[in-house]
Amino acid sequence: MPGFTTRPELRGTFGAVASTHWLASAAGMGVLERGGNAFDAAAAAGFVLQVVEPHLNGPGGDAPIIACPAGAEEPVVICGQGPSPAAATMERLRGLGLDLVPGSGLLPACVPGAFGAWMTLLLEHGTAPLREVLAPAIFYAREGHPLVPRIPAAIASVRELFETHWPSSAEIYLPGGRVPESERLFRNPALAETYERLLADAETAGGREGQIRRALDHWYRGPVAEAVDRYYREAEVWDVSGRRNRGLLTGQDMAAWKVPVERPIHADHGRFRVFKCGAWSQGPSFLQAINILSGFDLARMDPVGPDFVHVVAEAIKLAFADRDCWYGDSAPVPLEALLSADYAAARRALIGEQASHEFRPGSPEGRAPVMPPLSPAGTLKEPRVGTGEPTVAREDARATDRAGEALITAGGTHRGDTCHVDVVDRWGNMVAATPSGGWLQSSPVVPGLGFSITVRGQMFWLKEGLASSMAPGVRPRTTLTPSFAYRDGKPYLAFGTPGGDQQEQWSLLLFLHHAHHGMNLQEAIDAPAFHTDHAPSSFWPRETAHGTLTLEGRFPAATVEELRRRGHGVTLGDDWSEGRLSACAREADGEGHVVKAAANPRGMQGYAVAR
Known part of the structure; x- marks a missing residue:
């Protein structure tokens, strides 16, 4: 007999979805119920996670995926970890007086790989129409979703940063100039409109596969990439270096990227x-x-x-x-x-x-x-607000975690970073995916898009000789x-x-x-x-x-x-x-x-x- 558990281990025969948020799991199961397979369900859940956990991942983030078609001899890896920009060199950052890649702002941006990874999963293994996959995320972005306590806490921790330096983020996450309330409905109409524009463009192409390929073009070579390129070329944004810096990411970096599909x-x-x-x-x-x-x-x-x-x-x-x-x-x-x-x-x-x-x-x-470089913990004296990846924290009124983000815990909860989703369907298809990046508290929202871009480039070392040394066009060694x-x-x-x-x-x-x-x-x-x-x-x-x-x-x-x-x-x-x-x-x-x-x-x- 099993011992006590907080919940049962769920068992069935039709299918299963497990994730870090109940709305994503429910959305994924809804796709299975309507006849979609595990790959369709995982993508739908992944897009919902971007909406309901914006402090943990976003459309401009990263998403490594392991996909296993039924009966396959081994799974495949869809690498949703985008590479560094062509301009990302150690010399460039050292010339700014840096010895570490900042954990916030525009400088650490890499090509946002999450969208490409989910589209590749759908293109290679899915069956559901693109609109059906995106519909739950669009619904929650437009109609609202109840905020879990960690999201207002994360926004409160960077409120001054948004109001002082990142107005495009304040526009989304400080509606009416206030931190949104826990458990109340929160909307991101700009993101909903981004996806609606993408679907309208994609549906001009013929057939399901054509629409997915058109959506990829819209994201990486069309209006989305153009908006990112414009903002990262023109904006100067404050980051943890204590200065305002322009980004290195360009539309050409996005256009040149093709999602790698690899053996595990x-x-x-x-x-x-x-x-x-x-x-x-x-x-x-x-x-x-x-x-x-x-x-x-x-x-x-x-x-x-x-x-x-x-x-x-x-x-x-x-x-x-x-x-x-x-x-x-x-x-x-x-x-x-x-x-x-x-x-x-x-x-x-x-x-x-x-x-x-x-x-x-x-x-x-x-x-x-x-x-x-090995730096003992506690030696850094600079402010850490809005940086790094939010990991776990003790139940203090205000604490700073090892990832460098100032945290405010709320209601006895702890903080977590990133998201995860697993799916199995009745045919035996299976998926494990770990979406992350594009955190609301780590980089400013790209105007007109409703989301931020990954700062995964902070994982590069500005030291020669390591396999994770900064270089153009390579993937940061992601967690x-x-x-x-x-x-x-x-x-x-x-x-x-x-x-x-x-x-x-x-x-x-x-x-x-x-x-x-x-x-x-x-x-x-x-x-x-x-x-x-x-x-x-x-x-x-x-x-x-x-x-x-x-x-x-x-x-x-x-x-x-x-x-x-x-x-x-x-x-x-x-x-x-x-x-x-x-x-x-x-x-x-x-x-x-x-x-x-x-x-x-x-x-x-x-x-x-x-x-």
């Missing part, structure tokens, strides 16, 4: 084969971690005991050290060596009884690592990382979470609890969770806190005491403060099949639907 990378772990995006994401760190952990008898470890927490945290530290030295799109990545059994064994041997406080990248193929797993050779599990640098850590816990501890999906999501901030933050101001470990308050006192004895710098968070996971699965049941879904109870926002 994978690692085998017992009955499972786990698939991730390539080394332009942090995805390989998950695979490195499970390779390292394959040498431990995790099933015999108490999932809330010190042995399990210790070895998992130490494996993550080692995988992330490689992430920050070896992953990126600016230079070749020695992935085969990093994911080899011999390399995993050598890394595993570094895990001792005591917590490591060192940054320990490896030397795949005998190559010496180039170290990224966005959907996950997919086969079990016994068959497509089984789509899962993921928001969380910036915590995404791989929380996703890893779900997988390990499910694979080794026999937990169902909801139990694995509900289980007490933790993360380490040992590696450099991927977000401005890129700080590091070696040896740290944050645990939910539900861990036993004996576990906390033992971890501290082993040298971990333990911080206790609130009881329900770590992770915003969701998952969908499909498994054989006799001559039929069962679909399963689960969603995060933390923050009272994630939602799963299945029947």
